[in-house]
Each structure stands twice: as C-alpha cells, then as structure tokens.
Amino acid sequence: MGLSKTATGLNILQDELKIERTSPEDKIIALGGNPNVGKSTVFNKLTGLNQHTGNWPGKTVTNAFGAYNYKNCNFILVDLPGTYSLMANSVEEEVARDFICFAEPHATVIVIDATCLERNLNLVLQTLEITSKVILCVNLIDEAKRKNINIDLEKLSEELGIPVVGTSATKSIGLSSLMDEIYKLCCNEVELTPINIKYTKEIEEAISMVEEKVKTMIPSKLNPRWTSIKLLEGDMKLLNSIDKYLGFDLSKENTIINEVKRARDFLKTTGIDSDSFRDITVSTLVNISERISKKVVTINNKDYDDFDRKIDNYLTSKKFGFPIMAFLLMVIFWITISGANIPSEILAKGFTILEDSLSLFFQWINAPSWLHDVLVLGIFRTLAWVVSVMLPPMAIFFPLFTLLEDLGYLPRVAFNLDNFFKKSYACGKQALTMCMGFGCNAAGIIGCRIIDSPRERLIAVITNNFVPCNGRFPILIAVTSMFFAGIVKGSFQPVILTLIVTTVIVLGIFMTLLISKILSKTILRGLPSNFTLELPPYRKPQVGRIIIRSIFDRTLFVLGRAVVVAIPAGLIIWIMANVYIRDSNILTFTANLLNPLAKLIGLDGYILLAFILGFPANEIVIPILLMSYMATGSLTELNSLAELKDFLVANGWTWVTAISVMLFSLMHWPCATTCLTIRKETQSLKWTIVSFLTPTLAGFAVCFLVVNLIRFFNLL
Amino acid sequence: MKDNYIPLSSLSVGEKAVVKKLTSKGLIRRRLMDLGLINNTVVEVLHKSPLGDPVAYLIRGAVIALRSEVASMILIEKFNLEEK
Numbered sequence: 001m002g003l004s005k006t007a008t009g010l011n012i013l014q015d016e017l018k019i020e021r022t023s024p025e026d027k028i029i030a031l032g033g034n035p036n037v038g039k040s041t042v043f044n045k046l047t048g049l050n051q052h053t054g055n056w057p058g059k060t061v062t063n064a065f066g067a068y069n070y071k072n073c074n075f076i077l078v079d080l081p082g083t084y085s086l087m088a089n090s091v092e093e094e095v096a097r098d099f100i101c102f103a104e105p106h107a108t109v110i111v112i113d114a115t116c117l118e119r120n121l122n123l124v125l126q127t128l129e130i131t132s133k134v135i136l137c138v139n140l141i142d143e144a145k146r147k148n149i150n151i152d153l154e155k156l157s158e159e160l161g162i163p164v165v166g167t168s169a170t171k172s173i174g175l176s177s178l179m180d181e182i183y184k185l186c187c188n189e190v191e192l193t194p195i196n197i198k199y200t201k202e203i204e205e206a207i208s209m210v211e212e213k214v215k216t217m218i219p220s221k222l223n224p225r226w227t228s229i230k231l232l233e234g235d236m237k238l239l240n241s242i243d244k245y246l247g248f249d250l251s252k253e254n255t256i257i258n259e260v261k262r263a264r265d266f267l268k269t270t271g272i273d274s275d276s277f278r279d280i281t282v283s284t285l286v287n288i289s290e291r292i293s294k295k296v297v298t299i300n301n302k303d304y305d306d307f308d309r310k311i312d313n314y315l316t317s318k319k320f321g322f323p324i325m326a327f328l329l330m331v332i333f334w335i336t337i338s339g340a341n342i343p344s345e346i347l348a349k350g351f352t353i354l355e356d357s358l359s360l361f362f363q364w365i366n367a368p369s370w371l372h373d374v375l376v377l378g379i380f381r382t383l384a385w386v387v388s389v390m391l392p393p394m395a396i397f398f399p400l401f402t403l404l405e406d407l408g409y410l411p412r413v414a415f416n417l418d419n420f421f422k423k424s425y426a427c428g429k430q431a432l433t434m435c436m437g438f439g440c441n442a443a444g445i446i447g448c449r450i451i452d453s454p455r456e457r458l459i460a461v462i463t464n465n466f467v468p469c470n471g472r473f474p475i476l477i478a479v480t481s482m483f484f485a486g487i488v489k490g491s492f493q494p495v496i497l498t499l500i501v502t503t504v505i506v507l508g509i510f511m512t513l514l515i516s517k518i519l520s521k522t523i524l525r526g527l528p529s530n531f532t533l534e535l536p537p538y539r540k541p542q543v544g545r546i547i548i549r550s551i552f553d554r555t556l557f558v559l560g561r562a563v564v565v566a567i568p569a570g571l572i573i574w575i576m577a578n579v580y581i582r583d584s585n586i587l588t589f590t591a592n593l594l595n596p597l598a599k600l601i602g603l604d605g606y607i608l609l610a611f612i613l614g615f616p617a618n619e620i621v622i623p624i625l626l627m628s629y630m631a632t633g634s635l636t637e638l639n640s641l642a643e644l645k646d647f648l649v650a651n652g653w654t655w656v657t658a659i660s661v662m663l664f665s666l667m668h669w670p671c672a673t674t675c676l677t678i679r680k681e682t683q684s685l686k687w688t689i690v691s692f693l694t695p696t697l698a699g700f701a702v703c704f705l706v707v708n709l710i711r712f713f714n715l716l
Numbered sequence: 717m718k719d720n721y722i723p724l725s726s727l728s729v730g731e732k733a734v735v736k737k738l739t740s741k742g743l744i745r746r747r748l749m750d751l752g753l754i755n756n757t758v759v760e761v762l763h764k765s766p767l768g769d770p771v772a773y774l775i776r777g778a779v780i781a782l783r784s785e786v787a788s789m790i791l792i793e794k795f796n797l798e799e800k
Binding site for chain 1: 767
C-alpha cells in the first residue's frame with residue numbers, strides 16, 4: 001500500500017532538475033523559504049513570470065523556474081517548495097534539500113517573513129550548514145513596520161555572516177538591492193563568513209571523528225561537516241540521493257560506515273542515541289535562532305497581532321465559523337451568477353452578428369454548404385457558446401476566489417473543516433487541496449504533496465475530483481440558470497440559483513468526506529495521522545494583481561484549452577455524424593448503444609457520449625453535446641440561455657435530466673490531464689485506475705439513486 | 717517537579733505554558749521541533765476551531781493549529797503568575 005520510496009521524491013526531482021540554461025555562463029539561483037513568506041511574489045517580480053501566489057502554506061508545490069537579466073548576466077531563478085526545514089521529512093523538503101545540495105546553485109536565496117523572523121531563521125541556519133553561498137531576503141518588511149516590528153538588518157547580516165536584504169516584494173521595494181547582492185555573490189565579490197554552528201562537546205567530537213574520514217573520500221560537491229552530521233543522524237534518504245545524483249554509494253564505503261558506527265558508540269556512552277542526537281541538533285538551531293532574533297528584532301507594540309486574533313475569533317468561532325464560511329461561498333456564487341448574465345448576453349449577441357457575417361463570407365466565396373455547416377454552424381457556434389457562457393462566470397468567480405486566497409482565509413477553512421476530515425480519517429490539509437481543485441483538479445492533485453502521510457495523500461488524490469474544476473463549474477451554472485431559474489420570478493432568481501449551486505458544491509464536499517471515510521475503512525485502511533497547519537497572518541490583498549492574474553492565468557488559459565480541444569472535437573463529431581454504419585451514422589449508433597445505460601442514471605446516450613468524448617477537457621462536454629444534437633436534429637439559433645433551454649427540451653431534456661447532468665458533471669471520471677497527473681504523482685497505474693473509478697462509480701450510484709427516487713415519488 | 721507537567725491539550729483558551737517534554741516520536745516529533753517546539757518554548761492557546769478540535773496555538777510568533785492528539789503529546793508546565 002502507499003507510495004514506494006522511489007515514487008515520491010527523486011523521480012519528480014529529476015524532471016525538475018532539468019533547467020534550460022541558454023549558456024553555460026548562466027547563474028543558477030535557488031529560491032527557498034518557509035511556506036507563505038511571499039517567495040513566489042519575489043520570484044514573479046524578479047523573473048516576470050506568473051507563478052500563482054496565494055496566502056496559504058504549500059502554494060509552490062513544484063519547482064518553477066524563470067530567468068532575469070542583471071548587469072548583462074543571465075540569472076535562472078528556481079522557486080523551491082516552501083518548507084519549514086530541510087530535514088527531508090516530506091517530498092517537498094526532499095525536493096528543496098536535494099536541489100540546494102546537488103544542483104549546485106551559484107547562490108541560494110532564502111526568503112523569510114519579517115513578522116516571524118525567529119521561526120524562519122531555523123531554515124536559514126539549516127541551509128548555511130549545507131552551503132555558505134546564501135543570501136537572506138527579509139521579505140514583508142513593510143508589513144513588519146506596520147506592526148511596529150523593527151529589524152536591524154545590518155546586525156542580522158553580521159550575526160549570520162551573509163548578505164541580508166530587506167524587501168517588500170509586492171511593492172517592489174528592495175528588489176534591486178537583492179539582485180545586486182545576488183550578482184555580487186555570484187561574481188565572488190562578497191566575503192562570506194557564515195555563522196559557526198556549534199553543538200555540544202560530545203556531538204562535536206563525534207562529528208569530527210566522522211568528518212576526518214568523510215573529508216577525503218566523498219565528492220567535493222558535498223559539505224563534509226554537514227554530511228557527517230547527516231550520517232550520524234542516520235539519514236538514509238541522503239545516502240540514496242548522493243548515490244542518485246553523484247553516483248557515489250556511501251553505504252559501500254566501509255571506512256566511513258565503520259567510523260560512523262564508532263562515533264555512534266561513543267555517543268551512546270555519553271547517553272546520546274540517534275533520537276536524542278537529532279533532538280539536540282534541532283534544539284541547538286532553534287536556540288541560536290532565538291538568540292539572534294532577540295538581538296535584532298525589537299517589537300514596539302506587543303499587541304501587534306491583536307487585529308488578526310480578533311478576526312480569527314469570528315471567522316473560526318463556534319457560533320460564526322460555519323455560517324460565515326457558507327455565507328462567503330454563497331456571496332461568491334451570487335455575484336458570479338447575477339454578474340455573469342449581462343456580459344453573457346452581450347457576448348452572445350456579438351457572436352450572432354459575427355456568425356451572420358461569416359455565413360455571408362462563405363456564400364461570397366462560394367464555399368460548399370457542408371464546409372459552411374462544419375465550420376460555422378458546428379465549430380464556430382459551439383465555440384461562441386463556450387466563450388459567451390463560460391467566460392463571464394469564470395472572469396468573475398476566479399478573482400473573487402483569489403481574493404479570499406490572498407487574504408489568508410483558506411487556511412482558516414482548513415482549520416474549521418479539519419474535524420470533519422479527522423472523522424473521515426483524513427488530513428485537514430485536504431481542504432486546501434480541495435480549494436486548489438476549484439481551479440483545476442490536476443493542480444489540486446499536485447497540491448496533495450503538502451500532505452505528509454502517503455495514505456492521506458492518496459485519499460486526497462482520489463477524492464479531489466469531487467470538487468468541480470473551472471471546466472465543470474460553468475456547466476453547473478448554465479444548467480441551473482436554464483432549468484431552475486423559473487422556480488421563482490423576478491429578483492429572487494439569483495438567490496435560488498445561488499442556493500442550488502451552493503448545494504451542489506456542499507454535496508461535493510460531503511462526497512469527498514464520505515468517500516475518504518470509505519477508503520480509510522477499505523483499501524486505504526489506517527488511522528488519521530497528525531498534522532500541523534499554520535494559520536498565516538491576514539494580508540492586504542493586491543486587488544489589481546488578482547484581477548490581472550486570475551483573468552490571464554486561469555480564465556484565458558482554461559478558455560484557450562477549451563477552444564483548442566473543441567476544434568478537433570468538432571471535427572470528430574462531424575465525422576461521426578456523417579459516416580454511416582448500415583442506416584444510422586456512428587454518432588447515433590454509439591448514442592443508441594449507450595442509451596440504456598444512460599437512461600438508468602437520467603441521462604441520454606448523447607449526453608453520456610459527450611461526457612466520454614469530453615475526457616480530454618471537461619469544458620467541451622456541453623459544446624460536444626450541442627454539436628451532436630445539431631448533427632442529428634435541426635439547427636437552432638442559440639442566442640441566449642432561454643433558446644438553448646428550448647433546444648435542449650426539444651431534445652428530450654426535463655428537469656430530471658438537468659439534475660442528473662449536474663450530478664454527473666460533479667461526479668465522473670477525472671479529465672485526461674488529471675489522470676496523467678495522478679499517474680505521475682502516485683507512480684502507480686493501480687491508484688490511477690482507482691482514482692478514475694471512484695468518482696465514476698459514485699456518480700453512477702448517486703444519479704441512479706436520485707433519478708429513481710424522483711421517478712418513484714412521481715409515480716406515487 | 718515532574719508532577720507539574722500536563723499535556724498542552726488540557727489548557728484553556730488564553731492560557732500560556734512552557735514546553736517541557738515531547739512524548740511523540742518519529743515524523744510528528746520532527747515536525748513539531750521544526751516549528752520551534754523545543755524545551756522551554758512558550759506556547760499560548762489562541763482559539764479553538766468551531767468543533768473544538770483542532771486548536772490554534774501561538775508558537776514563536778506563528779499561529780499553528782494542532783489536533784488534540786498532537787497537543788496531548790506535548791507536555792507543558794503552566795505559566796506561574798509571578799514568573800510573568
């Protein structure tokens with residue numbers, strides 16, 4: 001069960017170590033730091049790349065890299081996953097540690113949070129044990145000032161013996177000095193006198209015993225003192241990594257192994273076993289951090305975080321915690337649904353005019369009518385549908401969601417919901433991966449790396465699909481708007497729609513918990529492991545950036561993908577509709593084949609076929625469906641959702657079909673990209689298949705149950 | 717002296733304490749130490765989640781949520797008023 005050792009870190013790292021250098025002169029800079037210190041913002045500001053940022057731990061889950069030029073020198077910046085330590089306790093830590101250790105960056109920049117300097121220094125010290133080429137970037141310096149926290153950067157630099165730069169990346173403060181320090185360090189223009197980290201007398205003696213032997217034998221890339229400490233600690237993962245990257249199998253070097261044994265025996269005589277060895281080394285670092293922090297940090301206002309506490313007291317309280325969560329979710333949906341209407345109509349009208357001109361153009365060039373039908377009535381019309389129906393809700397939903405993310409609300413959601421996840425024998429951080437799934441399930445699955453326990457990580461991977469990604473979310477909104485807006489008249493319509501969409505999402509969360517529990521009791525048996533979750537300070541969101549980022553990174557990306565996939569899909573549909581087997585075309589033939597199964601769950605053969613053909617990307621399920629209906633039936637003008645509804649009703653849709661489509665789009669197989677990502681992350685075909693089947697079976701079961709309940713009560 | 721050690725999970729909101737011993741082993745012990753939870757670290761109970769568990773603690777300037785199982789493996793000594 002679970003992930004094999006080879007499955008977790010190194011394979012992934014190997015992919016990620018391949019950095020495209022444009023010339024051998026390029027300088028490689030590693031960017032490390034605790035989670036949630038604004039590392040990605042520093043990265044974006046320096047490279048101009050759009051690494052997605054958010055105010056919650058574990059945002060950068062894979063190494064992103066980008067380049068920038070400074071003083072005619074090319075720098076390649078590698079954004080490492082945010083970690084609290086480099087002890088390789090988790091996949092992320094291993095990735096970060098191995099990069100700093102084996103990729104031999106010309107410099108390592110550690111970004112730390114000025115408002116939480118002491119805790120952050122621990123990682124700086126750990127990095128300094130591996131390499132001296134470190135630059136400290138004290139970020140969020142403006143935030144610290146606002147909270148009346150003063151940091152003596154010069155003294156900090158003196159204490160650590162490395163360059164220290166204060167920055168406020170969001171406001172672009174201090175970045176040029178940071179680039180300057182990186183440049184100077186890479187050109188050997190800085191004298192580094194890194195702090196001497198000394199342990200207790202006994203441990204120092206053991207270290208020097210091992211170091212003596214290690215010094216002469218190991219590859220020069222490794223720091224002998226640090227390697228000795230790790231050997232004494234019994235860090236097997238490091239031995240594997242050394243073998244993997246440097247082709248040096250330390251475990252076969254008997255001289256070293258024997259000396260490690262001798263040093264350990266010596267330690268035992270002083271009462272230090274490998275557990276307490278680690279305790280002492282970690283404690284030493286924490287104590288040094290505390291000492292330095294006391295010297296350089298002055299807090300003028302002891303109650304600097306009172307405001308955060310007060311907010312937390314509401315957002316996570318017994319009385320208001322859940323109501324506020326539900327309220328915020330509904331507000332977002334309400335704004336999305338009612339705000340999307342008008343731009344949707346405007347876009348649809350614009351596309352109709354464009355379609356008319358296109359038709360005229362085709363007449364003018366005397367194009368054959370089948371070509372006009374395929375390109376204009378088939379592909380163009382469905383693309384127009386994708387854009388006018390999907391673009392507005394996405395362009396509204398994502399900035400709003402990103403706003404919550406930027407504020408730091410998502411970790412509070414995880415905090416509030418953790419108890420449910422614990423009862424499902426799962427990890428509370430699954431709430432965070434769920435939130436990532438809203439954007440894209442593939443991203444959510446990569447995000448599952450923030451979960452330490454392999455068992456809980458698999459559960460999070462398998463259930464991630466129960467959150468509708470941005471390819472499926474507009475289906476929910478569109479179908480709800482078409483079929484359930486009519487329940488009430490007038491201004492209450494958006495309220496009803498909001499309630500319905502919220503119910504569907506809550507059902508998705510409920511299914512996530514239920515399936516997690518079932519998995520924990522069956523194929524992924526085990527007890528909930530322990531978790532620690534940081535609740536970062538609330539931050540002022542960067543509204544302008546949010547709007548630009550969410551439109552460019554998410555909305556246009558998703559839309560682009562939909563368009564790219566929709567064109568070949570349109571072609572396939574056209575072929576299927578025009579190639580005949582006996583007396584029916586392939587489309588009808590296949591749909592008829594699927595019909596009995598589809599009818600069981602309240603769909604029809606064409607809908608199920610659309611979901612199957614939508615495997616490459618969920619965005620195209622509805623367009624495919626429309627194309628299939630059009631290919632077999634009469635062509636209709638689809639200027640508005642109302643006309644679309646009439647078209648669907650003409651093809652046999654009822655409100656029960658609508659419910660089934662919504663449920664099935666919430667629960668069916670993950671899209672192709674997600675499946676590939678699952679395969680890559682779990683390194684196992686078996687778990688990919690489980691991840692494919694679980695939501696599919698759940699979808700069939702729930703749809704079957706709901707449809708038959710409705711039929712049963714209708715009969716009564 | 718040893719009798720004064722009680723689990724962190726037994727504290728109420730607003731109380732402060734000093735860490736004296738971690739009884740957890742393995743990964744979770746390392747995680748806690750990475751967060752700076754070593755002997756003589758001051759911990760303050762900030763607030764509970766809506767269902768009472770997990771609980772948020774102030775540890776070395778950072779707010780960390782811990783489940784009750786973890787908190788019960790952290791033995792502490794309550795802050796005496798005089799020591800404040």
